Amino acid sequence: MAIIVQKFGGTSVADAEKIRRATERVIDAVKKGYHVVVVASARGKQTDQLVADALELNPDPPKREMDQLLSTGEQQSVSLFAMALDAAGYAAISLTGGQIRMLTDSAHTKARIISVDADRIHKQLEKGKIVIIAGFQGINEEEDITTLGRGGSDTTAVALAAVLGAEQCEIYTDVDGVYTTDPRIYPNAAKMQQISYDEMLELASLGAGVMHSRAIEFGKKYDVKIHVRSSSEETEGTIITHEVPQMEGVVVSGATIQKDLAKLSLVGVGNKPGNAARVFAQMANAKVVVNDIMQTEVSPDKANLSFTISASDLKAAREAVEKIGKDIECDSVFIRDDIAEVSVVGVGMRNHYGVAEAMFTALAKAQVNIDSITTSEIRISCIVDEDQAEKALKAVCDAFELDRPARHRAK
Amino acid sequence: MAIIVQKFGGTSVADAEKIRRATERVIDAVKKGYHVVVVASARGKQTDQLVADALELNPDPPKREMDQLLSTGEQQSVSLFAMALDAAGYAAISLTGGQIRMLTDSAHTKARIISVDADRIHKQLEKGKIVIIAGFQGINEEEDITTLGRGGSDTTAVALAAVLGAEQCEIYTDVDGVYTTDPRIYPNAAKMQQISYDEMLELASLGAGVMHSRAIEFGKKYDVKIHVRSSSEETEGTIITHEVPQMEGVVVSGATIQKDLAKLSLVGVGNKPGNAARVFAQMANAKVVVNDIMQTEVSPDKANLSFTISASDLKAAREAVEKIGKDIECDSVFIRDDIAEVSVVGVGMRNHYGVAEAMFTALAKAQVNIDSITTSEIRISCIVDEDQAEKALKAVCDAFELDRPARHRAK
Numbered sequence: 001m002a003i004i005v006q007k008f009g010g011t012s013v014a015d016a017e018k019i020r021r022a023t024e025r026v027i028d029a030v031k032k033g034y035h036v037v038v039v040a041s042a043r044g045k046q047t048d049q050l051v052a053d054a055l056e057l058n059p060d061p062p063k064r065e066m067d068q069l070l071s072t073g074e075q076q077s078v079s080l081f082a083m084a085l086d087a088a089g090y091a092a093i094s095l096t097g098g099q100i101r102m103l104t105d106s107a108h109t110k111a112r113i114i115s116v117d118a119d120r121i122h123k124q125l126e127k128g129k130i131v132i133i134a135g136f137q138g139i140n141e142e143e144d145i146t147t148l149g150r151g152g153s154d155t156t157a158v159a160l161a162a163v164l165g166a167e168q169c170e171i172y173t174d175v176d177g178v179y180t181t182d183p184r185i186y187p188n189a190a191k192m193q194q195i196s197y198d199e200m201l202e203l204a205s206l207g208a209g210v211m212h213s214r215a216i217e218f219g220k221k222y223d224v225k226i227h228v229r230s231s232s233e234e235t236e237g238t239i240i241t242h243e244v245p246q247m248e249g250v251v252v253s254g255a256t257i258q259k260d261l262a263k264l265s266l267v268g269v270g271n272k273p274g275n276a277a278r279v280f281a282q283m284a285n286a287k288v289v290v291n292d293i294m295q296t297e298v299s300p301d302k303a304n305l306s307f308t309i310s311a312s313d314l315k316a317a318r319e320a321v322e323k324i325g326k327d328i329e330c331d332s333v334f335i336r337d338d339i340a341e342v343s344v345v346g347v348g349m350r351n352h353y354g355v356a357e358a359m360f361t362a363l364a365k366a367q368v369n370i371d372s373i374t375t376s377e378i379r380i381s382c383i384v385d386e387d388q389a390e391k392a393l394k395a396v397c398d399a400f401e402l403d404r405p406a407r408h409r410a411k
Numbered sequence: 412m413a414i415i416v417q418k419f420g421g422t423s424v425a426d427a428e429k430i431r432r433a434t435e436r437v438i439d440a441v442k443k444g445y446h447v448v449v450v451a452s453a454r455g456k457q458t459d460q461l462v463a464d465a466l467e468l469n470p471d472p473p474k475r476e477m478d479q480l481l482s483t484g485e486q487q488s489v490s491l492f493a494m495a496l497d498a499a500g501y502a503a504i505s506l507t508g509g510q511i512r513m514l515t516d517s518a519h520t521k522a523r524i525i526s527v528d529a530d531r532i533h534k535q536l537e538k539g540k541i542v543i544i545a546g547f548q549g550i551n552e553e554e555d556i557t558t559l560g561r562g563g564s565d566t567t568a569v570a571l572a573a574v575l576g577a578e579q580c581e582i583y584t585d586v587d588g589v590y591t592t593d594p595r596i597y598p599n600a601a602k603m604q605q606i607s608y609d610e611m612l613e614l615a616s617l618g619a620g621v622m623h624s625r626a627i628e629f630g631k632k633y634d635v636k637i638h639v640r641s642s643s644e645e646t647e648g649t650i651i652t653h654e655v656p657q658m659e660g661v662v663v664s665g666a667t668i669q670k671d672l673a674k675l676s677l678v679g680v681g682n683k684p685g686n687a688a689r690v691f692a693q694m695a696n697a698k699v700v701v702n703d704i705m706q707t708e709v710s711p712d713k714a715n716l717s718f719t720i721s722a723s724d725l726k727a728a729r730e731a732v733e734k735i736g737k738d739i740e741c742d743s744v745f746i747r748d749d750i751a752e753v754s755v756v757g758v759g760m761r762n763h764y765g766v767a768e769a770m771f772t773a774l775a776k777a778q779v780n781i782d783s784i785t786t787s788e789i790r791i792s793c794i795v796d797e798d799q800a801e802k803a804l805k806a807v808c809d810a811f812e813l814d815r816p817a818r819h820r821a822k
Contacts (some may be wrong), residue, residue: 016467050487056427057491058498065497068505070491072483076461079480080468087469087478094479098509098552145509 007157012231014044040155042073063108074134097137104138111146151212162222174231177238180402188403206256252400268331286320340389343381366395418568424644425455427462450568454485470693474519508548515549522557562623573633587641588649591813599800615663617667679742697731777806
């Protein structure tokens with residue numbers, strides 16, 4: 001019997017009524033003949049409330065204890081979800097991360113999955129039960145509870161779909177699919193029927209909130225078909241899958257805007273082997289996740305090294321970069337936290353010229369100044385002043401016709 | 412270094428301010444040179460809220476899922492408690508029932524402890540940490556979460572004190588000790604300096620809310636000195652310990668009133684071997700806890716068999732007793748749920764005559780009708796009409812001078 005994994009986010013299980021509505025999706029799948037594994041997040045604002053409770057007692061709570069605290073939110077959701085299914089006449093069992101031995105490393109609050117014991121899940125499915133699994137959480141080798149970071153329930157869901165060989169991993173959310181860009185900023189944004197893992201990865205890492213990027217990585221690595229869809233409407237959503245030939249015709253699939261960033265620049269770094277490595281070793285040490293790295297030579301023996309990070313890591317990063325700046329004797333350290341990054345993404349870029357030019361032209365016409373530029377194989381990003389970010393996104397969306405489904409664009 | 416176990420109930424950890432006040436008790440003990448193990452209950456009305464959330468989805472939620480749900484309350488308390496200690500500069504670690512391998516049977520919602528792995532706790536204490544343990548919860552062999560029933564945190568605390576060889580188990584609560592009777596009903600009730608396990612067991616099983624009876628059983632079995640005291644005042648409370656000689660001089664230590672009872676009577680049961688056993692096997696099967704059993708012969712071959720149960724078990728008990736009543740061909744089944752039990756307790760009864768007579772005389776003077784009577788070695792209980800229960804308690808308290816400390820009584 002085929003297995004399907006269904007993941008419900010916090011808004012989809014926020015109260016009794018919403019939990020009941022979510023169980024209808026599960027029951028539909030059971031009636032279609034699937035074995036169903038549900039992954040649920042914490043109810044609504046539960047996690048925020050627990051964080052507030054913690055901060056009231058300790059402005060800098062130990063991360064191990066935060067994980068112990070926050071993991072209760074998902075545990076509550078899954079037991080309630082199982083009770084709701086039981087009330088509807090369907091046998092269900094809830095399991096925590098520990099109970100399925102979702103083994104992770106010990107990086108509390110942003111742990112990575114090492115392995116999952118699928119046996120317990122299979123056993124319950126074979127008994128005819130719907131299995132409800134607490135997302136977002138795992139345990140390390142000492143049996144300490146860990147969490148995968150915000151949005152980690154997506155990762156749980158896709159990882160389980162991979163391990164269980166599920167036919168599909170459905171991500172139920174409060175939007176009905178993946179859009180070319182954020183409709184709150186660009187109201188004409190179009191819904192995509194499908195998107196490749198690589199594009200979705202770029203979009204997710206750029207702050208498009210629909211899915212957690214580690215979840216997409218898992219999906220790509222283990223070939224899990226992911227279906228992002230609405231928990232309140234029965235429409236088809238967006239399928240995230242491997243690249244298919246027609247995707248190549250689309251030059252730009254989507255555009256994003258990323259705020260809450262900071263850029264750290266080391267000016268006049270002696271351009272000798274090992275300096276960059278020392279900088280990023282220091283960042284890793286301070287547990288700062290580095291987004292983009294840009295380095296340019298400014299003289300035969302000196303370079304400017306910049307990189308962006310999440311604004312929430314700025315405190316740790318600032319201390320680390322000021323220390324390493326002295327150690328490697330750079331001329332100065334320069335930090336900006338009033339920036340945003342506007343990006344376009346598309347696998348079609350691999351075979352098309354002129355995308356960068358079109359983007360820079362659109363920004364110039366809109367009078368947006370570009371602080372710095374960074375690119376990947378399927379992405380071009382420009383760092384701009386934060387207060388020009390929305391104007392910049394609109395200009396780019398208009399230029400690439402992101403208000404239309406891909407098949408209706410001029411180029 | 413000596414170990415002390417401190418248990419804080421739900422009201423003592425209800426909010427940030429109360430948690431901080433509770434940590435002061437812990438820090439005091441640390442300063443006195445103790446290794447401290449804290450056991451905490453769920454915050455304030457948390458458990459009630461979770462029960463309400465569950466019932467909103469399912470009027471009869473599966474017990475396994477209830478345990479999965481309710482255990483989150485304690486998990487939240489202990490992580491918050493550890494954060495509060497960290498903020499005060501004291502290293503602490505919170506551990507769930509699963510993390511200390513508090514192994515129980517599988518009787519969900521009222522599981523019994525089988526074993527505890529003390530090693531993990533000792534290791535953390537040796538590292539200089541204060542160890543905060545989630546009360547009320549354990550795991551069974553399948554790693555399902557179990558709970559010990561309401562008040563189970565007391566049991567957790569005393570069991571840990573036993574296993575760890577603690578010098579004392581302090582039970583912090585919202586009253587400042589154990590009183591001769593419920594001061595809400597008999598305002599002149601006197602606080603006891605000490606009380607024997609046996610007396611406390613009788614009082615607890617009769618509904619004196621201060622402590623869970625299984626906790627006292629553990630204390631008696633493993634010789635744990637229990638200190639019931641106030642979390643808001645620094646006064647000495649009541650020590651529960653082994654019988655000491657001066658206790659024998661006290662005829663009646665305390666009196667209780669127990670409501671929310673039901674009495675089931677099988678009238679005209681054929682008085683042959685095995686009938687009583689079949690009745691109570693059926694009750695055990697229906698998971699009904701039986702309190703007192705009374706049987707009297709009414710003819711050479713017939714007997715009346717009565718027993719009391721908690722009113723909350725009445726539905727299950729009624730079904731079971733009606734079925735077994737037919738099977739054993741008794742004349743009729745008679746159920747009362749408008750009763751209460753008034754009891755006096757005292758180890759001194761073993762060596763004194765006239766206690767029963769004094770009690771019945773007091774009730775007669777107060778015009779209270781006695782439905783039935785049951786006694787143990789150190790207890791006399793009378794079942795009375797529920798609406799006469801408080802009058803009955805007052806009469807008994809006056810008769811035995813329970814408004815005075817034991818050493819100041821006439822007899």
